[in-house]
Structure formats: C-alpha cells, structure tokens
Amino acid sequence: MQNKKMKNAMQGAFILTFASLVAKVLSAVYRIPLQNLVGNTGFYVYQQIYPIYGIGITFALSGFPVFVSKLIAEQETEIQKVKIARRAFVILSGISLVIVISLLSFAPEIAGGMGDAGLTPLIRCVSLMFIFMPFLAVGRGYYQGIFQMIPTARSQVMEQVVRVAIIIGVAYTAASQNWNVYRMGTWAMSGAVVAAIVSTLYFLRLFRKKIFAPLPSQAGVSLEPVTSYSKLGKRFLIEGGTICLFAAIIILLQLIDSFTVKNGLVASGVSNGNAKALKGIYDRAQPLVQLGLVVATSFSTTLLPTLTKAVQKHNRYEFKRTVQSMLHISLAISVAATVGMITLLPQINRLLFGNTEGTSAIMIYVIAVILAALIATYNSVLQSVNVFRPAILAFFTGLGVKLVFNRLAVTKYGINGASLVTVLSLAVILICMQIGSPDSLKDNLKLDWRFFAKLVLASGSMALVVNWSKLVLLGLFPDVGRIELGIIVVAVVLLGGLTFIGVAIGVRLFTIREWLTIPYGKKLLKKIVR
Structure with a gap:
C-alpha cells in the first residue's frame, strides 16, 4: 500500500515535472527572440523587473499552493477541506492587497534603488498580477492536496503559453516600430497580468461549484487543529512563508542582483550604458538555471503532502526511504544537468544569444542548480515534520551573504563576482540547514x-x-x-x-x-x- 501511494505521488510529480519542463522551456525560448530583437540593454530592462514577476509566480505556483496542499491533506472530510480553502483564500487576499498597494505606491523608490527611474512603469504593471494570486494559489493547492496534479499542470502551461505569446509579439512590434526599451518592457510585463487572468478563469468552476458554494448542514464539523484565522494566519506566516522563501530562493538572489549588479558596475567605472548591457549579458544564466532546476524542485515540492502523511502515521522507516529516494533522484538529475550545461555552455550561449559573451559568469552561475536542488529537498523534509527554525535561519544567513558581498564582488570582479557570490550564498544556506537540522533528521539527510x-x-x-x-x-x-x-x-x-x-x-x-x-x-x- 505504501509503495502504491508513493508511486502515485511520484506519478503526480512527473506530471508536474513535465508541465514545469514545458513551461520552463517556453520561459527560456521566449528570451531568445526577446534578446535578439531588443538587444542586451532591452533584455536588461526586462530582467531587472523579472524577479518581481518571479516572486509572484512562485507564490501562486510553487509556494503557497504547496502549503495549501499540505493544509488540505491534513483534513479528514471534504467539508473541512473546503472550509480551510476558504480561510486560506481570505488570508491570501489580504497578503495580495498589501503587495499590490506597496508596489504601486513605492514603484519610483524601488526603481531608484535599482539605479534606473525608467523602470517605474514596469514595476506598476507587474504588480497587478498579484491580484490573482489568491485564486491561483488556492485553486492549485486544493487540487494538489487531493493528489490531482493535472489541473495545476494545465493551468501552469496555459499561463506560460499566453505570457510568452504576448512577450514575443511585443518584442517583434518593439523592434519593428523602434519603441524605446522601457515602453517595450512595460508592454512585455503586461503579459504576466493577462496570463494570470486566463489562468484564474481556469479555476473559476472550482470556486463557483465548491470553494464559494454553500456548505451542507453538517458544515459545523470541527476544523481542528486549525480553528481560527489567527492560528491559520500564523501558520501561513511561518510555514507558508518558509515554503515561499525557499521556492523563490533563486529569484530573491536575482532581485538582489537587480539592485547591486548594474550599480556595482557603474561604481567600478563602467559607463551607465555598458553597465546595462553587461547586466543583460549576466541575466542570460537565469533561464538555464530555471531549466536545470525544474525536475528537482517538482519532485521535492510535490511530495510534501506524502511526507506529511508518513509523519502522521509515525512510519519512520517509510519516511526515511522516501527521503533517501528523493535525495538520490534530485541530486542525480541536478548534477547531470549542471555538468552537461557547463560542458556545452559556449555553444549553448552562442545558440541562444548569438555570441559567447559572459560564458565564464554563466558557467559559475549554473553550479547553483545543484545547491538549490539539495536545498529544496532539505526544506521539504524539514517542512514535513514542521521544523522551520533551521531553514529560516539558514535562508537569511545566505541572503545576508549575498547582500553584503554582492556589490563588492561586482566592483572587483564584474559579473563573474555576482555569480560567485550567488553560489557562495547557496552553499552557506545548505551548510547551515545541515548543521541546524535536528539530530533525528540528520541520519535521513545523509548520502x-x-x-x-x-x-x-x-x-x-x-x-x-x-x-x-x-x-x-x-x-x-x-x-x-x-x-x-x-x-x-x-x-x-x-x-x-x-x-x-x-x-x-x-x-x-x-x-x-x-x-x-x-x-x-x-x-x-x-x-x-x-
């Protein structure tokens, strides 16, 4: 029975893996015409704001949905699942409102911190996608919590197809009509908003027929252990927040790059125009890292409800075997992807972007695939047994390393320095997680x-x-x-x-x-x- 459940979970992981792979391939492919049509500077403009979009899509796709799926999996009855989904929607709506208002209000200050006031309209445009985060996170989380991965997979592919189509259309129009790079970037970012609307419509039936539908008379069933919004809100902050942080770990490091790489290059004596172009070259590594991570992260996040069930049943032997299997598969895939990319990087760089500029920086950067895959798996294990402190401390320690050393490294070593600090930050997070894990888990995490x-x-x-x-x-x-x-x-x-x-x-x-x-x-x- 346990093997059958694990196999079903693994099949679900493969469904999400395939969908994620399709989405990430699309996410990589659209950057080829985008970069070729608008050049390194245009690519820089888009990539400066991309981390904000990346955080939003992480919240709505692989962050909060994973936590919601965990909440759903914990409930015994269908009514409890619906009631917990409703409360999750209310809490996420509040979070979404705060994010949207903050980004709209402080867009000029954020753009100024990035050293480029022209980015203000892009920030305001992408902020609107957060309006739809509650629908996407709860819809995907509900289906994943009952081990139905196909709706999440379909919505993910649908969302990326719409977004990529808009971006490619905008890039072509911008090149043919000689738009300035900031107008191009704003219209390209609008693709994220339209895609979020389309994906939300896919879940409309679920909300109308189930989540928002009147409950039957037996709706008074207890919601223990989550009995109030305050308790659930605390869990969203600690558990859900931790999942989101680690799901967006690479994106958050890229967000720090948006504030430090271009500014650091200018501080080192590079002209403003050349600094923008160099940042665009450095950003070529991002789609490659995304492709390398897609399989490993799909495994680690999708199995969280299964690991939770194993803990609830106190089946330590099955839990350990599951953890070991996931570590083996995630590490093997990430190592194979990284070694393959490094060996072929000069050719891949030329194939995708027309030349081999920035190859050394990209070679360093893709090492992040291995570290991030292990971090994702470690975090899933800690989440499954409700251990959060080691992961949170490790995360902020690694983020601190990036904040403190990134601009200094860029000033001295250029874009190679930014890549080195990214890898160093992830290594620090992984080591801190290993050291800080409870003794009862360290044996499970050994290879x-x-x-x-x-x-x-x-x-x-x-x-x-x-x-x-x-x-x-x-x-x-x-x-x-x-x-x-x-x-x-x-x-x-x-x-x-x-x-x-x-x-x-x-x-x-x-x-x-x-x-x-x-x-x-x-x-x-x-x-x-x-």
Whole structure:
C-alpha cells in the first residue's frame, strides 16, 4: 500500500515535472527572440523587473499552493477541506492587497534603488498580477492536496503559453516600430497580468461549484487543529512563508542582483550604458538555471503532502526511504544537468544569444542548480515534520551573504563576482540547514560515499562523451550557423543523456525500489533484464 501511494505521488510529480519542463522551456525560448530583437540593454530592462514577476509566480505556483496542499491533506472530510480553502483564500487576499498597494505606491523608490527611474512603469504593471494570486494559489493547492496534479499542470502551461505569446509579439512590434526599451518592457510585463487572468478563469468552476458554494448542514464539523484565522494566519506566516522563501530562493538572489549588479558596475567605472548591457549579458544564466532546476524542485515540492502523511502515521522507516529516494533522484538529475550545461555552455550561449559573451559568469552561475536542488529537498523534509527554525535561519544567513558581498564582488570582479557570490550564498544556506537540522533528521539527510562515487562516475563519463562528441562534430563542421549548431547541441545532449543513464544503470546508481517508483521505471528495468 505504501509503495502504491508513493508511486502515485511520484506519478503526480512527473506530471508536474513535465508541465514545469514545458513551461520552463517556453520561459527560456521566449528570451531568445526577446534578446535578439531588443538587444542586451532591452533584455536588461526586462530582467531587472523579472524577479518581481518571479516572486509572484512562485507564490501562486510553487509556494503557497504547496502549503495549501499540505493544509488540505491534513483534513479528514471534504467539508473541512473546503472550509480551510476558504480561510486560506481570505488570508491570501489580504497578503495580495498589501503587495499590490506597496508596489504601486513605492514603484519610483524601488526603481531608484535599482539605479534606473525608467523602470517605474514596469514595476506598476507587474504588480497587478498579484491580484490573482489568491485564486491561483488556492485553486492549485486544493487540487494538489487531493493528489490531482493535472489541473495545476494545465493551468501552469496555459499561463506560460499566453505570457510568452504576448512577450514575443511585443518584442517583434518593439523592434519593428523602434519603441524605446522601457515602453517595450512595460508592454512585455503586461503579459504576466493577462496570463494570470486566463489562468484564474481556469479555476473559476472550482470556486463557483465548491470553494464559494454553500456548505451542507453538517458544515459545523470541527476544523481542528486549525480553528481560527489567527492560528491559520500564523501558520501561513511561518510555514507558508518558509515554503515561499525557499521556492523563490533563486529569484530573491536575482532581485538582489537587480539592485547591486548594474550599480556595482557603474561604481567600478563602467559607463551607465555598458553597465546595462553587461547586466543583460549576466541575466542570460537565469533561464538555464530555471531549466536545470525544474525536475528537482517538482519532485521535492510535490511530495510534501506524502511526507506529511508518513509523519502522521509515525512510519519512520517509510519516511526515511522516501527521503533517501528523493535525495538520490534530485541530486542525480541536478548534477547531470549542471555538468552537461557547463560542458556545452559556449555553444549553448552562442545558440541562444548569438555570441559567447559572459560564458565564464554563466558557467559559475549554473553550479547553483545543484545547491538549490539539495536545498529544496532539505526544506521539504524539514517542512514535513514542521521544523522551520533551521531553514529560516539558514535562508537569511545566505541572503545576508549575498547582500553584503554582492556589490563588492561586482566592483572587483564584474559579473563573474555576482555569480560567485550567488553560489557562495547557496552553499552557506545548505551548510547551515545541515548543521541546524535536528539530530533525528540528520541520519535521513545523509548520502553515503558509495552513491557519490557512482554519481561522479556517471556524470564524469557523460562529460567526457559530451566533450569528445562536441569536439568531433565541430571539427567536422566548422563555421556552422546557429541552426546547424542547434542540431549539433541536441545530438550531443541526447548522446550525453544516454551515457549518463547507461552508466547509472551499470553502476546501480539507483536502487530497484527507486527505479520502480519512477513512472515507466519498471518497463526500463524489464528491458535491461532482457
């Protein structure tokens, strides 16, 4: 029964993983025409405000929905689930109102802090998307809490398709009509608002038929352990806030970059125009990191209700095995993605953005994929047993490192310095979480040296094959265009992926149980046996 539940949860994770992958691919793809059409400075304008959008989408997609799903999973009856969803909606509406009013009121001051007053209309535009956060967070959280991942997946893809279509249309229009970069950025950000409206309409039936519908006479069922708005509000602040912070960890580090990188470059003697262009080049790393993280974060967040159930039933053995499986899978995927990207980065940079500028900074930055994947998994484990203090302290310690050292590093080392401090901040968070975790959990979070050795062998083999095949193909076809380069990159990626999987199977990187919990893992094992 436990294996079946875990398999169902893993299948749900794969559904969200696939949807997230589609959304993140779209999120990466639209930046290619955007950057090519509007240039590094136009890309800088958009990316300066993107972290605010990123925080909003995190709250509405992978932050508060995860916490709401946990609340829903804790309830025993359908009426309790509906009542807790209603209260969550009221609390989130209050949070949303505060954010919208704050961003609209203080947009000039925020833009001034970023060193560019022209960003004010972009901030005001993107603030409107927070109006729809309560609908999206509660709708997605409700379905995830009853282990129905398809509605969340559909809404996520729908939202990104609409947003990307608007952004590409705006970029084309801006280039053809010679708009200034700030007008382009404002209209591009409007895509986030329209997309939020469309996604909200998808959940309208749920709210009309269930969340806002009159309850039957037995609605007086107790809501224990959450019996009041004050208690639920406290849980939203501590538990929900912690989930949101860690779900948005990369975005928050990028927000600090928005206030420090361009200003730090100017302080080092770079002209204002060149500083904007360099910040645009530095921001090329963001879509790559998003793509690398999508699988690992989908696993860690989707399994939170399952881990909570295991704790409630005091099944320590099953809990430990689940944690170990998630650590193995998340770490393996993130390491493979990072090693692959670093090996191919000069070609990926040229393929996506037309040149290899900023390659060294991006190479450093993508190491964040491994650290952020581990942090997400650690946080899910701590959340599942209602331990928050170590995660919160670790988070603010790492954020403090970024705040204190980022501008200094940028002034001395340029955009490479910003990448280094990002990686350092994440490493500090991970170490602090490990040290601060309760002794009862430290054993669950350990990875033995044999797994590391096997992972190094698999990823190292992949790196050798990717590098060798890349050199051979580029040697056979020198001076290729971007289309031909894209074909080469795809071929090399496929070859590298097959190599990693083959070596992983050969050295038994995953246990049979871990393979079996992965959808289609059983079929793969049968083919291997044959």
